[in-house]
Every structure is written in structure tokens, then in C-alpha cells.
Amino acid sequence: MATSRGGAIGPALVLHLAVLAIVVVSEIIGLIRVPIGIGAVILLPILYAFALGIIFNPNVLKATGRVLNHDATKLAGTMITIAIMPFIARFGTTVGPQIEKIIAAGPALILQELGNLGTILIAFPVAVFLLRMGREAIGASYSIDREPNLALIADKYGLNSPEGAGAMGVYATGTLIGTFVFALMPPLVHGLGIFDVRALAMSCGVGSGSMLAACTGGLVAAVPDQKDLILALAAASNILTYATGLYAGLFLALPLTEWLYRTCAPADRASTMH
Template identity: 35%
Template sequence: MPIQNKYNSDMDDLGEACKDYKLHLTILFCIIISEYIGVIALDIAGVNIVLMPLLYSLVLAIAFYIVKPFTWINKTQSDESSAIMMLLVGPLLVKLAIASGQNLTIIFDVGLAILLEQLGNFGTIFIGLPIALLLGFKREAIGMTSSICREPQMAVVMDRYGFTSPETRGFFTVFLIGTVLGTPFISIMASVLAYVIPLHPYAYGMACGIGSASMNAAAVASLSAIYPQLSVQLEAFSGMANLIAMVTGMYVYIFAAVPLTEKLYDILEPIFAKFVKEEEINIEEEL
């Protein structure tokens, strides 16, 4: 089966994107402002919320798109940026991988935990699926909640359900929202959870490696802001967990996550159907 991955398909815009200096200068402006502001730690009722520069750069960039005077940022630049993003994930992954490589000895000590921790990725099924059903999603819910919806699972869901199926639609809904909003969300969530549910920082460090480079980086940075003396270990553990999640992701997804989600769907759907009024869910045309 030919497997399309996002890396190959979206790169047609790159030639033009290279030369679009106005776009790059705008981005550079967003970065300088964001990095200049730096990390802000808010103390709200004893819970330390860490705000990262990535959050400001996202908001600034969206503002540039929306606010009309900046006419040089429009749909073309939007397409170019999608293509560029796919490429920029690479150096981020290398940075994480180097953190793992240089600390391989301390990773061996906790190897068992990192392997077992992968099972925790099924947590999305037990928390996500009921919520999706409660909100009135049907078969879409299977695509949405059977995984974190990143690149390793993308080919599988299209291959298994077909490109126009509700499952694939659901998958891409979460993929799209996760790409943009997932990263700022996890950076704030990681800092809040560290206070609300005080598990060991190492455990949270491993949990950061969920198979998405940007989410991994954002979550680890939040944790490192709280536990600066552990930042080396946290980066190393998360990088290794992330690598394992990516390598095994596709197989775990085919053989375990999808069957488990379908089983749970068959059990839960009739129960929720009684409570949730029949709604026409139409998210077809926007994807």
C-alpha cells in the first residue's frame, strides 16, 4: 500500500515560499517580540501557569493574517506557511533526539517505565471517546479519539477507512486543531497538571513524548520552567518516549488502538445515543 505522508504531499509551495521575504520578515518580527517578552509565570490561586513565547508568536501571527492593513500576509502566505511548517519539524526532532542520545545511560535506568508509558497513550480513548460522543459526534469520534492524531497514524486511518469516511474526517479535525492549538494548550496544561496532580516530574517528562515534536517541546519547556534542576533528564526522557511513540505509533495504532476504540464505541454509542439528541454533524466541506 502506498503510504502518503504529509511530509511529501505539501511541499509544492516551497519554491515560492523561499523567496517570500515579506512573510519571513513578518515572522521574524513576531519571534523577536515574543522572545523579548519571554516566559511569564502567572500565579493564580497557588497554581503556576507558565505562558511561553510560542503562545505570543502564534497570536501575533494570526493577528497579522486577520488585520487588514497587513496585505502581504494572505491566503498565499498561508499555504506557504503550511508547507514550511512540515519542514521545520525536522530540526526540532533532531534537537530532541540529541538530548536522548547524549543521555542514553540515564535513559537505560528508566527504560522499562518509558516502554510501559506508551500504553498510557490509550488514555485518549477512555477520556476522549466519551466526551466526543457526549458532544454528539458519531463515527467521527473513532478517528478523533483513537490516537493523538499525528503523522504516524495518518496513513493508517486513510487506508483503513477511506479518505472521505467520517473517521478520516474526524482524524483531520483533531490533526488540524492539534497542530495549531494543541501546542499552546499542552504547554499550559503541563504546568497546571504538575500542581494539581503531583506525579513525579520524570513521569510527566516521559508523558511529554506523545509523538508530536512541537507538543513535546512545549510541554517539556513548561515542566523545565517549574523544575529547572531536572531539565536535562526531562528533555532526554521525553525525547526518547517521543521517538518510541513515533516508531511504534503506526503498529500500536493498527493492532491495538483502533480495535479498542471500535469496541468501546460499540458499547458506549447506544448508551450515549439515548442522552444526546440526534444532531446532523456536518464537518465535511471544510476539510
């Protein structure tokens, strides 16, 4: 038993030291602004940390496998959920002081959940007609496929199904590049002067902790004087996404995507429906 505990301490210690080193390097680099026309791309420490994490992944850089073994990488996946909890709790504390402004934006906060249907309008035609996907297109395009959406697909089809494969593919892709996109887009879109900063703040709450962090970080860097309002609206939006997103997916998005697939899929792929 003692050997088992000692063996578990090794990977955990190595993993924490590696994470600490990545965080220190990322913070030393700091925030970088890259002007682009009327806007600017804001590079945040979270982007560097994410990039370094990918680079030093043993599946990418084989040399790191000598230090970060299978046990360490497996532990890293488990730690993501635990590590994000204090961050979500921190966001929750920003809601109270801004409650009046959040209530004032109430209808917009609730109706913005319908914006999730936009993933179907954009992604479904690409999946079916351009990429020629089969029923994987249903799982891949009915939502941005974060944890609640994966649970819905797992319950309805199973993750070993074509729909499950599509959902898992988008989940993995979102985890890899979603942070970058959500960090870069808000300051660029804000620079266009089209959307109110409150709308952009609400758009950060898509039900993903890492995307929420990257999005609000970029937006706060662009509009620092609105920091408290941005964090409060983003947190409230994220909470509502968790609360209502599952039902929107179950009763609206998934049935709509199923209908679109039955209607639009070519006969050779539609015949594979179960």
C-alpha cells in the same frame, strides 16, 4: 521561467519576514509566571508566537491578506515540517549523554505508550453520548491524531470518510490549542507534587514536535536544574511514540474504538456504518 521563480521568491520573503517579526516580539515579551495556588502558569515565547500567528492569519484578520497572500500561507504549511526538523535533531543530541538514566527508566518508557488508550476512555464517551457524533467519533477519539495516526486513518478509511473527518478535526484542533495546553499543564501538574519530574518529561513525548517543544519548555522553566534529564526523557519518549504509536493504534486503539462504537452507538448512527 524567470517570472515563475521571481513570483515564488515574493511570498517566501514576506512569510519569513513576518515570522521573524513574530519571533522578535515574542522573545521581547519573554517568560511570564502567573502564580495559581501551589503552582504557576508559565507563559512561554512559543505561546505568544502561536497566538500572534493565529491573529495575523489572513483567514482571521482579513487586512493581513494584502501582505500574506494564498501562496504565502500555503508555503507556511509546507515549511512546518522542515522547520521542526532541526528542533527534533537538537532533542536527539540530548539522549546520548543521559542514556544511563533513560535505560533505567526503560520499562516505564515502553509501557507509557499504553497511556494513549486514555484518549479513548475520555474522548469516546464525550464524542458519542455528549456531542452525538457518528463514525467521526472513531477517528476523533482513538488517538490524539498526529501525523502517524492520520496516515493510519487515511490508509484504512480515507480522509474523505467520516472517520477521516473526525481525525482531521482533532488534528486541526490539536494544532491550534494543543500547544497552549501542553505549555500550561506541566508546571501546574508539577506544582501538585504528585508526579515525578521524569514521568512528566516522558508525558511530553506524544509524537508532536510543537507540543513537545511547549511541554518541555514549560517543565524546564519549572524545574531548571533538571533540564538535561527532562529534554532527554522527552526526546526518547517522542521517538518511541513514533516507533510504537502506529502499531499501538493499528492493533489496540483502533480495533478497541471500533468495537466500542459498534457496542455503544445508538441504532440511528450505528446503521450508518460501512
